[in-house]
Amino acid sequence: MSETILRRILDHANRADPYPLYDELRKTPVYQDPGGPFVISGYHDILSLLHDPRVSSDARNLARNTNDPLGDSEDETSSALPPAFLRLDPPEHDRLRRITNRPFGPPHSPRRVEELRGELQGIVQELIDSIEDPGSFDLVEQVSYPFPVTVICRLLGVPREDESRFHVWADTLAASLDPDPDADPGERLKVTQDARMELGMYLAGLIEERRRNPVGDMLSDLAAGGHGQDETMTTMELLSTSALLLVAGHETTVNLITNGMLTLLRHPQYLAELREDPALAVPLVEELLRYEPPVQLVPQRSTLADIEVRGVTIPKGSSLWLVLAAGNRDPERFENPNTFDPYRKDIQHLGLGSGIHSCFGAPLARLEAQLALSELARRLEKPRLREDPPPYRQNAVLRGPRHLHLSCDGIRP
Template sequence: MPSDTLLARISDYVNRPNPYPLYAELRAAGPVVRQADGSYLIGTYHDIAALLHDPRMSADPRSRSARAPSEETVKPPFLRLDDPEHHRLRTMAMRPFGPPHSPGRIDAMRGEIAHITRELIEALRDREQIDVVDDFAYPLPITVICRLMGVPREDESLFQGWTEALVASADIGPEEDTTERDKAAIKARQEMGRYLVDLAEQRRGRPTDDMLSAFINEPDPALQLSNEELADTTILLFIAGHETTVNLITNGVLTLLRQPRQLDRLRREPDLLPRAVEELLRYEPPVHMRERIPLVDIDHAGATIPKGTSVVLALASGSRDPKRFHEPDRFDPTRPDNEHFGFGSGIHLCYGAPLARIEAETALGALIPHLSTARLVQDPPPYRQNAMLRGPRHLPVHR
């Protein structure tokens, strides 16, 4: 098939269970592959790394020459902004989250994460069949991020519909009519933003030990978020704080059930688990693609990429590039030098990575002893529609 249809084929739901042969086709087609819709697709490791670190490449969708109507009026979250605005908002968001201002917050969550995990495992003890997504991989990270932010337990269920609408709007693919999807995302963002700002306001002058309280009670005027920035930042933290972790845990269980020898090895050698999580982030990553837009015409690898053009970086392809990784299609929990793209790279490297790693290690460490007699009810399982944030929608397992 022609290489200019690769993005369309990767985005096609029929290829969601296994896009990796298409990524191999992409790498063979060349470092820079122009698509029929005018975008460019990059799938080789070193070229992805170079462009992620190139200051001429913008993360801001408003830099595109052709923009959706909603992108004209809606300011993106800081994940999709460029410096210096990106650096300003990221720094402010980091203050109550991690080093250097809050160095112990995430590490202090280990005990609570382990407790939530044990509760979920216990609830599944007598069931012959479970859905790893609905019964475990979704409730764990959404509970953790709600506790971290300070959302009351009785309100946790509100976030599923909001986050699903927002994640759907962030998908990458060939041009299509996204009007209804964009409307649903705008409505979800408004409702979720109002909820979080109102909840934060309840803590103004009455601080509690959570991130919403830390944001609203920041004493330095130069570091205070406006209501709009507070809404955008906390929404981003919710999406990034649970959506990718759901996929990481679910992909991890699926991979181990498909590879019983490695599952048995991790059961016998639990100290390998941190390295196994890194390998899962390379081998079956939760995030498959990111978009960048040139701010000027860029000459790269013998091709000229015009200013304002959509450039899709296939991170999952780069993490399986045989020019960078030995036997990249083999899952190896002892793999050395594993500098994958599981959390991106460059100035937009995911700053929630430490929390995601703790959750994945805790979750898989608790599940592995219970998977010795488990078998997949359906393989491949049904996947989510989203090609960018790829993972099973359900993972039924018989125990």
């Protein structure tokens, strides 16, 4: 194997189709980039490590390594805020995730996401209605991007009149995850920090307002606390969690919807079947999460002890990367792994992670993608790709098209 396999995976020139590189990577199940991280690519090994308490997600446990291909660290929501629970280990992780889950899902709020179905469907319909020129439009700008950020605003309880401000902050933070290589990094950092500061100040004010006057939204429930000292977030923790929900929950769903439509246009028989049977959206989205996962890899985790994988000892203190997208196409786990098949009987994929750090917003992301793709299939008449492959974002972790230029013969009511 080439010593530069990991850097080839990260190279933007290979972003449109990294899967042959993942096939190559799996030939060395435990691969160490020269002087850099250990990289795991097999399904069963990744699944085991996602559940292994000896693997830390806390960036404070990660030894700084100048040979790490991503540099010092992943993008953090804000250096001025404490780490979000996504980047913490138990018991801090468990406490914050448990508090956040109370107003979001079962067992305390089992129907919160499902109760949003009608509102979500209305948002998608409005976005499709707003497409002015069916002969030439960008699905990312028209639907994939504005849909999830609007949903996050409604879920948190951002007033409708402030949603446009939230969209601007989301745009800026998204750009920080997908930097233009020709842009001035100093200027980009300043713009990003300014947006984070404005978002933090806005959220702080909204949190205080919700504490005084709760209105039944998720932010009101989180701000109210009342579950004992250990079951209440500090204001800083609440700010960090809210920003996490905005950024992480938004970016993955953008890619899921966009990758989904791209895949359907490349497999028109399934697009036609989805148009006739919207219920197909449920298994179809699960296969998309396996076949084209929006999160391709989990980088920069660290080992708290020596861990043996396939006879190789990964020493304590090592940087560990888990390539979910490679595991999702592991022939040891899936039959015909490079074939897109929404009728696949066994889709226990890694597309939303697993273990204690499995995707917190998975129920919402699934529902958003199901509604968006089924509505697009129903309403777009003879949709076509205007370029294939489309231009991809710089980010190798959150992989997806920057634009998806389409045309269609018309838009059905």
